[in-house]
Amino acid sequence: MTIRRSRRRAARADQDAVLGGSLSGSLRGSEPIDRLLAQASARAHADEIAGLAAALTMFNHIAPRPRRNPLLRVLASLLAAKAIAIGGAAALGGVALAAAAGVLPAPAQNFAHDALKAPAAESSTHPAAQASDHPSPSASPSPNLIGLCRAYGAGVADAKGKAMSNPAFTALVTAAGGEEAVPAYCTTVLASAPGGKPTALPTQAQAHQPSSQPTGPPATHATGAPATHPTGPPATHPTGPPATHPTGEPSTHP
Amino acid sequence: MADLDEALVGARQGDAEGFAVLYRAHQAPLLRYLKSIVGPDADDVASETWLQAIRDLNRFRGNATELRAWLVTIGRHRALDLLRAQRRRPSDAWDPALLPETRARDDTAELTEESLATRRALGLIARLPRDQAEAVLLRVVVGLDTRAAAAVMGKRSGAVRMATSRGLARLAQLLQEQGVTHEDPAALKE
Numbered sequence: 001m002t003i004r005r006s007r008r009r010a011a012r013a014d015q016d017a018v019l020g021g022s023l024s025g026s027l028r029g030s031e032p033i034d035r036l037l038a039q040a041s042a043r044a045h046a047d048e049i050a051g052l053a054a055a056l057t058m059f060n061h062i063a064p065r066p067r068r069n070p071l072l073r074v075l076a077s078l079l080a081a082k083a084i085a086i087g088g089a090a091a092l093g094g095v096a097l098a099a100a101a102g103v104l105p106a107p108a109q110n111f112a113h114d115a116l117k118a119p120a121a122e123s124s125t126h127p128a129a130q131a132s133d134h135p136s137p138s139a140s141p142s143p144n145l146i147g148l149c150r151a152y153g154a155g156v157a158d159a160k161g162k163a164m165s166n167p168a169f170t171a172l173v174t175a176a177g178g179e180e181a182v183p184a185y186c187t188t189v190l191a192s193a194p195g196g197k198p199t200a201l202p203t204q205a206q207a208h209q210p211s212s213q214p215t216g217p218p219a220t221h222a223t224g225a226p227a228t229h230p231t232g233p234p235a236t237h238p239t240g241p242p243a244t245h246p247t248g249e250p251s252t253h254p
Numbered sequence: 255m256a257d258l259d260e261a262l263v264g265a266r267q268g269d270a271e272g273f274a275v276l277y278r279a280h281q282a283p284l285l286r287y288l289k290s291i292v293g294p295d296a297d298d299v300a301s302e303t304w305l306q307a308i309r310d311l312n313r314f315r316g317n318a319t320e321l322r323a324w325l326v327t328i329g330r331h332r333a334l335d336l337l338r339a340q341r342r343r344p345s346d347a348w349d350p351a352l353l354p355e356t357r358a359r360d361d362t363a364e365l366t367e368e369s370l371a372t373r374r375a376l377g378l379i380a381r382l383p384r385d386q387a388e389a390v391l392l393r394v395v396v397g398l399d400t401r402a403a404a405a406v407m408g409k410r411s412g413a414v415r416m417a418t419s420r421g422l423a424r425l426a427q428l429l430q431e432q433g434v435t436h437e438d439p440a441a442l443k444e
Contacts, residue, residue: 032429033422039375041395042368044282051297055277055304056270062308063268 146193148172149186258318266311277304280322283396284329286372290380290387291333299336303329323402326392330406378428379421386421389414 148169176185258279264272284303288296306328307314314324365373376395379387385407392403392414404414
């Protein structure tokens, strides 16, 4: 009975009455086909949308762009650029790259402190950031300028002109009060810099830091004593056998 | 659809809550449709579909209503890709032995009666020839009109209308046969 009627109706190819907006209306009938279609299009069952959490994880990883703070993305790319620059500098010994590494992230790190409110975590994932990660005490030159002076000193013999033309040195030139004043300025800066004698290859020294003090950064960041930090470890642990280390900074840890 | 439009705008801007709304609204129809094409692989294909949708969300220019058609179009392509990769002729997917069985999964016990009814209904639809099953699912479960369904399937509207009619007629026939052999609905889920 119903089968015959359904067939005839189907053959007429005007199923919109059944399929369209009036689908729910036709459900009042007892025809099995209507019930079947209603069951097939029932609201989502729990087991069907159980993948929501996984989908959200996926979304959060690859979503078009974060909505909260677009700055963080810029910041992340700056930090990444710095890591690359430092890696390149360590490998090549390039003055320009080292300078770029020293100066580029400064605003980024300031933002990091403000926006992320998690400087320790940030710097632990970017070990090279430690040297310049502290807010500089007003009494002494900023670590960035110290780093720039080291980079300048390292490259001055063979690539002075080239180095100074690098925009990365703008801050140094500005601080010195002119390009020709840079050597004298740097002499002063490096003499007053904590840790005393400047190392010839600051970027390599920085690169050693993470391996020589794996547990160091968080606690030392908390005390915020940049005076001992930026140049200390490189000078005392150039090649850093771990055995010499426990007497140093880790003693401040629980 | 206003809520979904809002959710779509949010999701485009990276709003996870907006995305969750879209997922809840579209995942089940998408999954049900895909099951008719790839059976037990539908979950994986649905995940791939969402992955691609998230990536391409910025390029999608439609509204919330069109989003669902867009999703099933992506899903259909991924499903057909899978079938090709499996070197399986698409018609083979309609072998009832390959269809998802409720008893093939351990979670059957946790399923509600309503959920089981949906599975049974989809299982029956999946016994149709593929064009008919697709047409019926796109029209009924996904909720597209004939034109949108035709666009998804890459067919003319007339062909989709015909496939839908034949599919429904065949379903009525299948139901009739089932009604004869399984008067008790509980017998169907065993």
